[in-house]
Amino acid sequence: MSETTSVPFSGLRAIDEINARAVTKEGLEELAASIASRGLIQPLAVRPADGGKYEIIDGRRRYMAIARLVKDKTWRKDQNVPVLVRNEDDADALESSLAASTVRLPMHPVDQHEVFARLADQGRTVDEIAASFGLATRTVRQHMALGKLAPEIRTAWKKGTIETETAQAFAEHANHEVQAELYARLRKEGPYALSTYRVRRELTRERQPADCPELTLVGEEAYLAAGGTISESLFAEDRYVDDIALLNKLFRELITAECVKLRSEGWAWAEYHEDLPRGGGHLGLDGWRSWDEIDEDRTQDDEAEFTAEERAQSGVVVMVNYTGRIFHHRGISRPDFAEWADDDAQVDLEDAISTASATVPIEESKNEGSVDEEPSPQISNALAGSISEALTIAAAETLAKDGFLALRVAVAALEARSGPARMHTSGWPGHRCQGARTFGEVFKELADVGSGPLMSRFAHAVAGSLDCRFFNAATGPDEATVALRDALLPGLYCTAIREQFNAADYFKRAKKDISIAALEEMEEAGAIRSLSADLSDAKKDELAELAATSAKACGWLPPELRHQAYELILPDGATQRLAGKDAAGEQASEVAA
Numbered sequence: 001m002s003e004t005t006s007v008p009f010s011g012l013r014a015i016d017e018i019n020a021r022a023v024t025k026e027g028l029e030e031l032a033a034s035i036a037s038r039g040l041i042q043p044l045a046v047r048p049a050d051g052g053k054y055e056i057i058d059g060r061r062r063y064m065a066i067a068r069l070v071k072d073k074t075w076r077k078d079q080n081v082p083v084l085v086r087n088e089d090d091a092d093a094l095e096s097s098l099a100a101s102t103v104r105l106p107m108h109p110v111d112q113h114e115v116f117a118r119l120a121d122q123g124r125t126v127d128e129i130a131a132s133f134g135l136a137t138r139t140v141r142q143h144m145a146l147g148k149l150a151p152e153i154r155t156a157w158k159k160g161t162i163e164t165e166t167a168q169a170f171a172e173h174a175n176h177e178v179q180a181e182l183y184a185r186l187r188k189e190g191p192y193a194l195s196t197y198r199v200r201r202e203l204t205r206e207r208q209p210a211d212c213p214e215l216t217l218v219g220e221e222a223y224l225a226a227g228g229t230i231s232e233s234l235f236a237e238d239r240y241v242d243d244i245a246l247l248n249k250l251f252r253e254l255i256t257a258e259c260v261k262l263r264s265e266g267w268a269w270a271e272y273h274e275d276l277p278r279g280g281g282h283l284g285l286d287g288w289r290s291w292d293e294i295d296e297d298r299t300q301d302d303e304a305e306f307t308a309e310e311r312a313q314s315g316v317v318v319m320v321n322y323t324g325r326i327f328h329h330r331g332i333s334r335p336d337f338a339e340w341a342d343d344d345a346q347v348d349l350e351d352a353i354s355t356a357s358a359t360v361p362i363e364e365s366k367n368e369g370s371v372d373e374e375p376s377p378q379i380s381n382a383l384a385g386s387i388s389e390a391l392t393i394a395a396a397e398t399l400a401k402d403g404f405l406a407l408r409v410a411v412a413a414l415e416a417r418s419g420p421a422r423m424h425t426s427g428w429p430g431h432r433c434q435g436a437r438t439f440g441e442v443f444k445e446l447a448d449v450g451s452g453p454l455m456s457r458f459a460h461a462v463a464g465s466l467d468c469r470f471f472n473a474a475t476g477p478d479e480a481t482v483a484l485r486d487a488l489l490p491g492l493y494c495t496a497i498r499e500q501f502n503a504a505d506y507f508k509r510a511k512k513d514i515s516i517a518a519l520e521e522m523e524e525a526g527a528i529r530s531l532s533a534d535l536s537d538a539k540k541d542e543l544a545e546l547a548a549t550s551a552k553a554c555g556w557l558p559p560e561l562r563h564q565a566y567e568l569i570l571p572d573g574a575t576q577r578l579a580g581k582d583a584a585g586e587q588a589s590e591v592a593a
Helices: 028-038 060-071 090-102 109-121 126-133 137-147 151-159 164-171 176-189 196-203 213-218 220-225 244-264 308-313 349-355 381-399 403-415 439-446 451-463 479-487 490-500 503-509 512-525 540-554 582-592
Strands: 002-008 044-048 054-058 080-086 230-232 239-241 269-272 281-284 287-290 315-320 326-332
Touching: 028 060, 028 126, 054 060, 054 080, 054 090, 109 126, 109 137, 109 151, 126 137, 137 164, 151 164, 151 176, 164 176, 164 196, 176 196, 196 381, 196 451, 213 220, 213 244, 213 315, 220 230, 220 244, 244 269, 244 315, 244 326, 381 403, 381 451, 381 479, 381 490, 381 503, 403 451, 503 512, 503 540, 512 540
Parallel strands: 044 080, 269 315
Antiparallel strands: 002 080, 044 054, 230 239, 281 287, 315 326
């Protein structure tokens, strides 16, 4: 028999002999806050003891939570506690405690998150919910975001199709339609596509990180004072600029003021390098270089070296480095901008040098072989940096699906001094996906993970450490990056890199001869129909559009991105290895042998 009554808290005690659950302080603060807010919802199960006391059979955590409230003086010692009195000996009481601990079915995390979302829908504010359950407001927002995930994502999470971290990545975007569309698209690509890294990257692709050079230069305080806002990631340490247009406006105002200041100092002109014509160049003290290839290390010229006459005959290129610092490249001579008014116009290097006011020796070509051999067209360093970001993303996506190669990469990175993977820190910030949990939490969780899922998690973690970017177009990716690229699974990598490579942007920014060379290469391989017209007579924009369309159709890639097994896709569906890739193919055969 049992009866429900109430007894003063001071009349209760908890002993180990009849309690099946071990003592733990985990979640005790939240439970105490809930009891303080709503009272004790479920009575404690107790049995009579000596001296008019009662010993707890079931409810020791609730008892400990109330004890904390008593210590904080928010609950009186003589305040009554509802109890269910049972007359049981030690064995019976221990059985009851075990039964209460084992048959009670815990709520699935998804169900808990949904309740928080429902509380918000019923009018409870974040602060009210946080106070009721003793949680931080950030934690409540996390619960609410997860509880409001698109239904198909919540279902997949409950079934174990996606991991908790992946669900958190989806929750970073509040729009259900966006969540659902991305989930459906990635699901079609296969289970590996539904990775935390991939989801986070897809949903933050268009967002501007708060550590960008523009905000660093403008200053966060100035941006916020102008009405801008910054969003924080719910499940990571990332922060994002919400009003990119406002930030760009403030950034441009600073750059304009800097150019005005320089012109007031006697320089004939001062321009931000992004505003200079693409495909042009400058002739300065260190020779001829593209606008995109101005090296910061070369720009620390002492203004005192320039006379008033020299300033009146030359100008300054204003640049901003990745840390958000303005620097200058002074003493630049250039042809009249009218020569570049038409994007089709090309600046001839020898003509520009012969008409320049100063004669500067030109570095001899580093290409070996016959002097009559045509040099390969060269992309800019800035464009090299852009396409190598695509290389990093595609390599990471492919590596995440190859656990044993990831193991090789990790061992090499840990034992070597340098390389494309960095075990000591995150990789390229553009695809960094570091969780908000502590090492101890993840380490404990991994103890119950099987070898297969563990290897998959390992591969994804190593993939997030990659940084394959390079900014020297002349040398391209280094030897280590090439070795990693060519070791990736060919089919997966080629699919990933073709998705990442932005052909329209590439040919729009590249020189005209890059488009011509690419089209001729595609034509020679039979990937596109014969080009009857003389390409040199076509306008640059027209060539760029034709090259981009053709490249997308046949899977053409810049040499820097090509896997050793790279082939063009012919119109009939067959594939064709490009001339010049035979050496790589032979090397692959030798390695296989």
